[in-house]
Amino acid sequence: GAVVSQHPSWVICKSGTSVKIECRSLDFQATTMFWYRQFPKQSLMLMATSNEGSKATYEQGVEKDKFLINHASLTLSTLTVTSAHPEDSSFYICSAPTTVASNQPQHFGDGTRLSIL
Amino acid sequence: GENVEQHPSTLSVQEGDSAVIKCTYSDSASNYFPWYKQELGKRPQLIIDIRSNVGEKKDQRIAVTLNKTAKHFSLHITETQPEDSAVYFCAAQHSGNTPLVFGKGTRLSVIA
Numbered sequence: 001g002a003v004v005s006q007h008p009s010w011v012i013c014k015s016g017t018s019v020k021i022e023c024r025s026l027d028f029q030a031t032t033m034f035w036y037r038q039f040p041k042q043s044l045m046l047m048a049t050s051n052e053g054s055k056a057t058y059e060q061g062v063e064k065d066k067f068l069i070n071h072a073s074l075t076l077s078t079l080t081v082t083s084a085h086p087e088d089s090s091f092y093i094c095s096a097p098t099t100v101a102s103n104q105p106q107h108f109g110d111g112t113r114l115s116i117l
Numbered sequence: 118g119e120n121v122e123q124h125p126s127t128l129s130v131q132e133g134d135s136a137v138i139k140c141t142y143s144d145s146a147s148n149y150f151p152w153y154k155q156e157l158g159k160r161p162q163l164i165i166d167i168r169s170n171v172g173e174k175k176d177q178r179i180a181v182t183l184n185k186t187a188k189h190f191s192l193h194i195t196e197t198q199p200e201d202s203a204v205y206f207c208a209a210q211h212s213g214n215t216p217l218v219f220g221k222g223t224r225l226s227v228i229a
Contacts, residue, residue, distance in 0.1 A: 032214050034216045043219045043220065043221045044206070044217075044219045045219075046218075049216060091158075093160055095216075095217070097213050104149075104213055105151060105163050105166060106217060108160045108161060109160065110159070110160050111158075111159070111160050
């Protein structure tokens with residue numbers, strides 16, 4: 001079945017560091033990638049939607065200059081957390097539909113646990 | 118936009134009993150309703166889904182019902198087992214290229 005590969009799975013770094021998270025679609029073309037964030041004991045909240053070849057759209061309250069999204073190819077979308085701070089510590093996860101048709105499951109990456117010291 | 122409410126937030130059942138989790142959605146245009154099971158530190162795993170042209174779907178011990186008129190859908194787990202213990206999320210989607218909107222989750226504990 002369709003697979004989304006997400007790396008890294010775990011990052012621990014100092015405050016002020018920038019962290020890049022990659023999501024690759026391995027056996028399909030992901031024209032769209034959704035980026036979610038999940039704080040402990042909370043639900044998945046959509047941060048932004050990336051579309052290949054165009055600018056990402058961000059949800060209200062998500063700083064686009066802090067969370068840089070690039071979707072330069074049909075198989076790769078990246079999220080860069082710039083100058084990360086402890087409050088950015090969270091579980092970040094991407095998902096992609098394999099088709100624009102309705103009513104089909106999306107495919108999630110394994111997630112990235114980001115811990116900022 | 119879409120808003121999904123999920124209840125209860127926590128649920129404890131004895132092994133072998135049934136568990137029911139309920140969700141409501143606000144956007145009548147939503148037409149795809151998946152349920153996910155998430156274990157600690159892992160990605161959500163799709164366990165069952167239902168589409169708007171279907172009222173009920175069953176897969177072994179798991180079933181989902183959908184009432185489009187009332188805009189609510191429910192997850193039913195029968196003969197619960199300790200390995201069913203996890204957090205369960207419902208979600209709603211408008212179309213294939215739109216994001217999922219998740220409920221807040223239900224922490225299910227199955228007591229042996």
